[in-house]
Amino acid sequence: MQDLNSKDQEKLRRLIALKGYEVPPPGYGNLLANRIISHLEVEQIRSQQAASSPWFKKFSLRPVLFAIQAMVMASLFWFGWQSLGSKHLPQTVDRAALVDRLELGSAWLRSEASTVRSQMNVHFHEVRGNLMGMMQASSIQPTLWTQGSFRPGLSHLNSYPVLNH
Amino acid sequence: MVDNETVDKAIAASSLSSAAGFSEGDDTALVQASQQGHLAAFDQLIARYHQRIYATLYHMTSSHEDADDLTQESFIRAFKGLKRFKGDASFYTWVYRIAVNLTINFLKKRSRRSYHLSLNDMDLQIEHHPDLVMFVSENTPRRDLRIQELHQKLNEAMQKLSDTHRLTVTLHDIQGMSHEEISGIMDCNVGTVRSRLFYARRQLQGLLKDYLSHT
Numbered sequence: 554m555q556d557l558n559s560k561d562q563e564k565l566r567r568l569i570a571l572k573g574y575e576v577p578p579p580g581y582g583n584l585l586a587n588r589i590i591s592h593l594e595v596e597q598i599r600s601q602q603a604a605s606s607p608w609f610k611k612f613s614l615r616p617v618l619f620a621i622q623a624m625v626m627a628s629l630f631w632f633g634w635q636s637l638g639s640k641h642l643p644q645t646v647d648r649a650a651l652v653d654r655l656e657l658g659s660a661w662l663r664s665e666a667s668t669v670r671s672q673m674n675v676h677f678h679e680v681r682g683n684l685m686g687m688m689q690a691s692s693i694q695p696t697l698w699t700q701g702s703f704r705p706g707l708s709h710l711n712s713y714p715v716l717n718h
Numbered sequence: 719m720v721d722n723e724t725v726d727k728a729i730a731a732s733s734l735s736s737a738a739g740f741s742e743g744d745d746t747a748l749v750q751a752s753q754q755g756h757l758a759a760f761d762q763l764i765a766r767y768h769q770r771i772y773a774t775l776y777h778m779t780s781s782h783e784d785a786d787d788l789t790q791e792s793f794i795r796a797f798k799g800l801k802r803f804k805g806d807a808s809f810y811t812w813v814y815r816i817a818v819n820l821t822i823n824f825l826k827k828r829s830r831r832s833y834h835l836s837l838n839d840m841d842l843q844i845e846h847h848p849d850l851v852m853f854v855s856e857n858t859p860r861r862d863l864r865i866q867e868l869h870q871k872l873n874e875a876m877q878k879l880s881d882t883h884r885l886t887v888t889l890h891d892i893q894g895m896s897h898e899e900i901s902g903i904m905d906c907n908v909g910t911v912r913s914r915l916f917y918a919r920r921q922l923q924g925l926l927k928d929y930l931s932h933t
Contacts, residue, residue, distance in 0.1 A: 564930050565923055569891040572777060572872055585772065585786065586764045589793045593757055596794075 745809045753800045760800075764793055767810060770893060771817050777888040778821050778881070779828075780873040788824060792817035807902060814903045822881050868929065875925035883918035890915055 745766075751759035768789060775792075776785035796813045803812055876884055885904065889895045890911075895903075897911045904911065923930065 561923060561930065562919065565919055565926070566891055568926060568929060569872070569887060569922065571868070572876070573773075573892045575776070575869065577772065577776075577782065582765075582769055582772075585789060586761065586768055589764055589768075589790050590757055590761050592790070592794060593760070593797055597755065597757070 746805070749800065749803065749805070749809050752797065753803070760793075760797055763809065763813075767813060768793065771814065774814070774885075774888055774893060775817060775821050777876065777892055778818075778825065778884055780877055784824070784828075788817065788821050792820055795820070811899070811902045815905065818885060818903060822885075825881050871926065871929070875922055878925060879918050879921060883914050883921070886911060886914040887918045887922070 745763065748759045748763050752763060771792060772785055772789045775788045776782060779785050779788070792813065796816050799816070803809070807815075876887070879887065882904070886900060889900045889903065890897070897908045897915075900911045901908045
């Protein structure tokens with residue numbers, strides 16, 4: 554460790570010490586300190602808010618909804634796949650039995666349709682009768698009223714009506 | 719628990735001691751108050767140490783912007799980690815260690831990209847310093863340029879040192895710390911500090927020989 558003689562060492566030390574005069578602009582120190590404290594204050598407020606909010610508010614529903622959706626899709630796909638590949642589907646169909654079942658089904662559908670139609674007729678007559686009665690009894694009659702011109706660019710005329718004498 | 723009255727007393731005492739001169743003795747009360755989350759107390763600690771920490775980090779990075787970010791991050795980490803501070807070392811040494819480790823990690827990441835010198839952002843309060851007159855003796859219109867050039871050469875030479883060597887030189891030759899203080903900050907023994915200082919100076923002597931030989 555004899556490479557550096559004391560004179561060179563001293564010169565070098567003084568040269569390096571000149572770097573100590575590189576200082577930030579005046580007022581910088583306060584700005585830095587204020588910035589650090591502001592940052593910490595914001596973090597403190599955030600952590601206090603997070604601590605005081607109820608647990609269920611911290612729980613985001615979005616991932617749960619996504620998971621449910623994915624599970625429903627997956628199960629539908631699985632059931633579809635199972636039913637397509639099922640061995641329990643009848644391979645042969647008894648024609649006579651099928652015709653009997655179709656006839657039974659169509660007779661039931663016809664009877665249901667006629668019942669619904671008759672019920673709808675009754676309700677339609679009731680509602681029409683009530684409405685007509687109300688309209689005749691009321692002093693307020695339905696009118697169609699429009700404001701201003703439909704022509705574009707003339708809307709300002711509607712705000713300031715001009716009287717022509 | 720530290721009550722508000724104690725915090726106020728600690729801050730008032732700290733302000734008085736700051737006005738009178740630097741005193742590390744009453745850091746304890748401020749640290750305890752800061753550990754309870756009192757930002758006013760931590761503000762006093764920042765006011766005491768931010769300049770020296772910033773200066774060290776600036777000489778380590780040769781960049782005002784990087785030193786600024788790293789100083790801010792160091793204090794934020796220090797505040798968050800205050801609960802782990804047991805008082806084995808002084809607060810000053812502890813926060814310095816945080817800053818130095820953060821900076822060394824930062825420099826490892828930065829080593830792949832080139833650094834930029836931000837001397838233009840700095841205030842060179844040195845024009846009439848006798849040492850500068852010795853190193854930049856020409857009293858010509860180009861003197862300002864020579865000063866700027868000298869600082870740039872110094873920064874470039876510093877950046878050529880390894881991170882640990884640069885830190886040792888910064889703390890000892892620029893910040894004026896003792897070998898013992900540096901060993902506490904760098905978490906090594908005094909002999910290692912001396913050895914690093916020797917090799918760093920020898921390297922710097924080679925890098926700055928133009929300036930040393932003319933004087």
